[in-house]
Amino acid sequence: MTKSLVTASKLCVERGNRRVLDNISFTINKGDIFALLGGNGAGKSTTLLTFLGFVKPSSGEAIINGIKVEEDIQAARGQIAYLPESANLYAHLSAYENIEYFLSLAQISRSSQEISLSLDDVKLAPKMRIEPLSSYSKGMRQKVAIALAMLRRSPLLLLDEPTSGLDPVAIDEFNTILKALADAGTTIFMVTHDVYGACEIAKRVGLLQQGKMASVFEAVGETKISAEAVHQAFRQSQPS
Ligand SMILES: Nc1ncnc2c1ncn2[C@@H]1O[C@H](COP(=O)(O)OP(=O)(O)OP(=O)(O)O)[C@@H](O)[C@H]1O
Ligand SMILES: [Mg+2]
Structure with missing residues (x-):
């Protein structure tokens, strides 16, 4: 091999x-x-x-x-999971909503616990996870993008x-x-x-x-x- x-x-x-x-x-x-x-x-x-x-x-x-x-x-x-130069996540959706939406587009099913664990891994503050991405810093948006990429496995x-x-x-x-x-x-x-x-x-x-x-x-x-x-x-x- x-x-x-x-x-x-x-x-x-x-x-x-x-x-x-x-x-x-x-x-x-x-x-x-x-x-x-x-x-x-x-x-x-x-x-x-x-x-x-x-x-x-x-x-x-x-x-x-x-x-x-x-x-x-x-x-x-x-x-492949691909993170382009500027990740195209939706500013009006929260971290959870973005992840759920993009996983469903890719026909990937993950439990809310799996999504939470992935956001734990990237250390996105729990209180921010239900806030719209428009209120995030660039670093926080990148964390959501990498969590999403990780969830694709x-x-x-x-x-x-x-x-x-x-x-x-x-x-x-x-x-x-x-x-x-x-x-x-x-x-x-x-x-x-x-x-x-x-x-x-x-x-x-x-x-x-x-x-x-x-x-x-x-x-x-x-x-x-x-x-x-x-x-x-x-x-x-x-x-x-
Ligand atoms: N759509 C395109 N059509 C024609 N030429 C292109 C296109 N995209 C990129 N190029 C050319 O291909 C070459 C390589 O571009 P590329 O985007 O791969 O560079 P890069 O190393 O990623 O640069 P950067 O650090 O600026 O992102 C450049 O000369 C660029 O002008
Ligand atoms: Mg480039």
Whole structure:
């Protein structure tokens, strides 16, 4: 049995007649966190969209749990919970109502106790759970989005800049939740601009530069990836 849940194999993607992903290859093992970093326009979101089947590669393959995305988009999407850059939850509904509504759309049935436990996991204050999201901070809205993603119980979680706009304490809290999720077996593929946070939690960090994988860093044993090394590589990868 293969340990890898996600494989990008020589992925090439064209958008607007331009090659935006150029021969990208990587794998993510089950229960690992992979963080993809890179400058604006480097192709990070495009990589996620390719795994979701919204963008088709001109060559190469995106594979999730042995499913080739191009061959069976629905089955591949069935493996994924996706948090886009700004989660589309309803401001006039509470945390409970949003979660119930989006689970019912996905035809997933969860008890109110399961929903409460998930909101416990993300540490959303109980008194806020029946308030409309319009009264939440951005960090609190992200907690609802991650609770919803967790309730889907998908093997793979895709996140596009989940901590952008969060304060440092909220970022730490969010990263702790992700780490716990990965430790419980969920595989996480995240796009982020947060070098420090990525190095805190990721098994591997990939650095995209204008559609190419410029470098990949890996945590060995208990030793975390050096944020300084990634930061330096990032600076060097930017066109001067
Ligand atoms: N819908 C689209 N049509 C054509 N080109 C696109 C489209 N979306 C993105 N691109 C181009 O693809 C390239 C990669 O974009 P992408 O959104 O993947 O970058 P990113 O690394 O996620 O950047 P950011 O950090 O700004 O979110 C960019 O050059 C962008 O202009
Ligand atoms: Mg993006």
